[in-house]
Amino acid sequence: MANIATQSQPEAIREDMLIEELGFDDHFHDHHHGDKYQSNFITTYIFSQDHKMIAKQFLITGMFWAVIGALMSLVFRLQLGFPEESLAWLKPVLGKWIEISADGTGVLSQDFYYALVTMHGTILVFFVLTAGLSGTFSNLLIPLQLGARDMASPLLNMMSYWFFFLAGAIMFASLFLSTGPFSGGWVAYPPLSALPQASQGSGAGMTLWTLSLVFFVVSVLLGGINYITTVLNMRTKGMSMWRMPLTIWAFFITAIIGLLSFPVLVSAFLLLMLDRGLGTSFFLSEIYIGGQALDHVGGSPILFQHLFWFLGHPEVYIIILPAMGIVSEVLSVHSRKPIFGYKAMVYSIMAIAFLSFIVWAHHMFMSGVNPFISNFFVIFTLIIAVPSAVKVFNWIATLYKGNIRFNASSLFAIGFVSMFISGGLTGIFLGNSALDIQLHDTYFVVAHFHIVMGVAAFFGMFAGIYNWFPKLYGRFMNDTLGKIHFWGTLVGAYAIFWPMHYLGMAGVPRRYYSFDAFQAFAHFDGMNQFITIGAIVTFAFQIIFIVNFFYSIWKGKEMTDRNPWKATTLEWTTPIERIHGNWPGKLPAVQRWAYDYGKDGKDFITQVEPIGPDEKEVH
């Protein structure tokens, strides 16, 4: 079999011969004369149906939102860290939301503070860490790593992006409402979110917020159906499920979670809209507000929380699983070792995904639900620690006796593991309802989820971007700048979020505009300043990334070797030119799993290489 392709040939040529020899002929060229899908500017760059272009669209849109969301956090961090300082200089940008007092000092309006907090959460959770992360890498890697020409439905895939874009446009428009954007927290609990009398952001701002997220859910569902279908039906010859890279497993399970949980969010929104517009009482009961007793009776605000968190909790795994997949892949490639415990990794993803559906009420221990019910949610929640711990141990074991190549990508992957440990462990406190009595809705929670799903997911995303940038643009990002970006971000992120644990233990509640009203919360000025400065510095390090990213698109070092990381997976057997349909001729046939690094004295063996006569297949 292998007699035409000998070991002495350059890898790329040998791979191409193997693909030609063993690959699957889907008569791609017979159907794709002249490539009608990318015939002009609009079909190439805007309404593109090519998964690689859609991945770029998701990525750059996600980056746009990340910058907006991060800038918002800087503004409210300035308020928290330096409440005495004048913010009048922000007046040209924020307009009436900076209230100028008689002596000329500018103060951030309370309403807008809460609007910023709300928007920051919504944007980061949905637009950046769901669409920007999963949207980018699922789109890019699912077809490439599975040996498919494109997604199962390129049209739905394109629509998925444009629904996301529409969602973003609506959300962006809501920032400019005279009553301000929605300001009731990203969880949008009624009655606050249902009654314009309760908060001015709950008027038009809330309407646009909901509308935007409904379109967003459409986007997620279109994408998710596509990812699942592609993974199930479009794996190339030989690519059995157990030969799939962990990235694909992560994206696949993520899509399933999304498909099962996001519709529930829409149902919650629908009922909320009915309460707002048509006078129903799903979530409202016995409310006196604005000098008026409302007619609503019999509704339960807690019902909304159940529906919201039925999505909301799986959502955090929708965010973190793709990052985990990316990190598993990146760690393995750059430590030149197979991922440790591949099957355990897959099973733990499945276990986490399954458990993610039966733990939602751990967000609601103190919400007035029957304390007895919490018993079950505590048990299931803390069980999640087990598969999570297995993953951490496996990542560490992957590094053990490896041959680690340090670059921006592997650094961020290692940083991810550190963050996931730090943030995951505090989850053990919060998941235990007895401790949650004190810690619920304090800065301890803010520290926990920012580290474990905010920063960690970002680290996974960065690891992915640095690693697969060549597959997106045919060039490399500057690695030195990438490393500076990593070290600055690692230290900066810990500097921001680590101190918040102490704030939380001291009992300081989150979502406070000012801490002056309470003796117990008032004496942390120094720490709050430290955190704010940390946030500004960490943001500055992200500018390095952004400049590096855009500079490298056009001016980065060009790719000359199509497999620069010496990886085994299929995306590195495609030509540097990144053509539509991915492979110019036949589709590659897969002969082995994705992690043959350092096997039998060879640095790596690609997935298209057949199992040798004396070789034993591993998985």
Add this chain to the structure above:
Amino acid sequence: MTVLLVLLCIGLITIIVVQVGKVTELATKIRGEEEMQEASNRRNANYMLAFVILFLLATIISSYYYKNYFLGYGPHESASAHGGTLDYLFAVTLFFTGLVFVITQVLLFYYAFKYKAQRGTKASFIAHDNKLEIVWTVIPAVVMAFLVISGLDAWNEVMADVGEDEEYLEVEATGYQFAWALRYPGEDGVLGRKDYKLIKQGSNDLGMDWNDEASLDDFLPNELVLPVNKKVRVRITSRDVLHNFYLPHFRLKMDAVPGMPTYFVFTPTKTTEEYRQELSQYPEYQVPVDPNDPESPMLWEDFNYELACAELCGRGHWSMQKLVRIVSEDEYEAWKATQTAHYMQLIRGTEDDPYTDKWFESEITERKENFNTKLESAIGSEEATDKVLQFEYVSFETGSADLTPTSKYELDFLVDALNKYSNMRIELAGHTDNTGNADANMTLSQNRANVVLNYLVSQGIDESRLTANGYGDTRPVSSNDTEEGREDNRRTEFRILSV
């Protein structure tokens, strides 16, 4: 200006970043990619080692620096009976997670440092190890099981509602935008019914239902005062959006949900004064509240428990502060005695009062006492004018001689007095103002005096001791030109003729 500066900074950073990028790429070209990669591996591996050391040091130092905020440690001890259990659980969890944290972070960064790629190094092919994987699945599972069991044990005990025959004090906290309203049950120990439709801004902010007699003695203080070592059940409600009743020092938190009262049962174990004394032991609290004013009280002297809101409820969420005072049982009783029932303070006698035709025990006792005092001094006085006493609470339906329902209370006082002074004789006198026909007024006042006389007789007073006269508008005590004056003139009196 600042905006310009910020933009300028970003521009400068951009230029620097691009230049650094160019330089490093040039250096790579000159020195060769492999050599550069190796140097970078060495450098970053060292950074890894340095980072984990500094990270752990920072963790230890900051933990030491902020040790006072660890739950249950030093001045951060809880002030409730269940708080200690939670603080202990926190410490146990901190121990296990701390251990795992140190081990995993050290291994992660140390392996990253140790297994850097260098010339001639190679990776070992280790795909999995079932034994090892079972070990590190089982150990976390066992630890988790332990934490779950101790956690749930504490949880179910803390969250249990009061038992049927337990003795406890029930108070109510209602959240609204943006403050807490407190309600105590008064003498009967029972909080009255509420209905949000009855809310009236200013006079009845909680919608208390005055038809429920349990509401009548409820009082609404502006601070939460509780007796130490007594079980308290806080009934938590909301008037508008979600709030959260949060007492950080007592390890207590519970959402306030409109339409669905929630509760939290706890026992305060330290009075405010005791907690202050404890704080006074720590140097951190032996500093003046105002660092610029050495005369200001020490931090510990100024300490107070506080009630906060811990569920986003709108723009003023951060400001829902109330003082909490834990006092001894005696102090509590004394404080309670100074509180007036909301109904008595703001509702009694207004249009919202459903009991206008009825006097309460307390009112009867108090008014009877006043009546008797006045009577005694009239009896003791020599002056003829002092012998005339006006009924304060006897009144008639407009234009008629029918007594209003509450009139009989004061007449009963008189009955009791007449029984006490069994020889006392009195004259009952009716007066009107000067509106209307003088003859009619005369008749009306006579009739009214007669009605009073008849009532006294019906209560067993001998008619021979009573006379009744109507004087119409002939004896005004005030000007008939003003409404107030005319009101003074419409009156019923009695005169002590002899004792």
